[in-house]
Amino acid sequence: MKLQDFDFELPERLIATRPASPRSSARLLVAEGDVITDAVVTDLVRWLRPGDRLVLNDTRVIPARLSGLRHRTGPEGRTEARIEVTLLEPQADGCWSALLKPLKRIRDGEEIRFSAELSARLVARNDGQGLLRFNLSGPDFDAALAESGAMPLPPYIAARRPADARDKQDYQTVWARRAGAVAAPTASLHFDEPLLAALTAHGVQFTYVTLHVGAGTFLPVKVEDVTTHRMHAEWGEVSVAAADEIRATKAAGGRIIPVGTTALRLIETAARDGFGAWQGDTDIFIYPGFDFRISDALMTNFHLPKSTLMMLVSALMGPARVRAIYAHAIAQDYRFFSYGDASLLLPDRR
Incomplete structure (x- = not known):
């Protein structure tokens, strides 16, 4: 076959x-x-x-698509990079497996801030995916995600237009x-x-x-x-x-x-x-x-x-x-x- x-x-x-x-x-x-x-x-x-x-x-x-900023202070001063996150699956310890783009722009332990209320740290990476620990959990996390996240439209739609409030x-x-x-x-x-x-x-x-x-x-x-x-x-x-x-x-x-x-x-x-x-x-x-x-x-x-x-x-x-x-x-x-x-x-x- x-x-x-x-x-x-x-x-x-x-x-x-x-x-x-x-x-x-x-x-x-x-x-x-x-x-x-x-x-x-x-x-x-x-x-x-x-x-x-x-x-x-x-x-x-869930509105699993998030866009956030990674801030870093180094010899060249304070820099930032935009990180696009797609949540994949919750883990038993409360973390989330996720796709991060670009994953190479963030180090283990660094924070990504999505809004004034919601942020996450990269705690591990494996096979092209990251493991994120969020600063919120339970209903507080759900509310912040609903506010900051976008619907994870399929690739063949996302390639033609961004997700919006209607979705x-x-x-x-x-x-x-x-x-x-x-x-x-x-x-x-x-x-x-x-x-x-x-x-x-x-x-x-x-x-x-x-x-x-x-x-x-x-x-x-x-x-x-x-x-x-x-x-x-x-x-x-x-x-x-x-x-x-x-x-x-x-x-x-x-x-x-x-x-x-x-x-x-x-x-x-x-x-x-x-x-x-x-x-x-x-x-x-x-x-x-x-x-x-x-x-x-x-x-x-x-x-x-x-x-x-x-x-x-x-x-x-x-x-x-x-x-x-x-x-x-x-x-x-x-x-x-x-x-x-x-x-x-x-x-x-x-």
């Missing part, structure tokens, strides 16, 4: 830099087996059945609850309160799980034989209540439909040894040939060429069908990636 098998040509004009407004007005490509239908997200009630269960990731994106709302789901992600579960960005109400009235049920999406989600696949690729690990949890709800829906004949690849990866991780409550780090890698044990379908955005997410949707629908789906989406000017349009993938075997 070669990396080239998951490549396609995408016109740059189809890369979305802002989401649809309102959220549920985004376009929706519905693939039922070999049949493709063009719709909008508000049409979901046409394809979802009473008794189906949507699995939603309730992670909350603090646009790049967050309406049900975001548990802070810890540095990237959004983007399929969920299409849901708003009117759509949730319409689905509830239709008899669709909801279960919330948590997967804190990491910056590794944007890492490229660098090996030609994709089966040798090693996935980044992300922390997730399926609660006892969530597992019970999903099992009850399966037993009653309803379909389990994750909204987003993060929710799908998490529940399939929990199903490896018999489905139940689960907590920990998952590095599950889903590519063609994978045996789906819980997921019956998937709602997801359109993904990058040669990405692990292209491999995941190819595993669910089959590589030939995914090539046809993406060719149709490009021909019909669907908007791609995090702020783009959505697809509902319904394998005919389920």
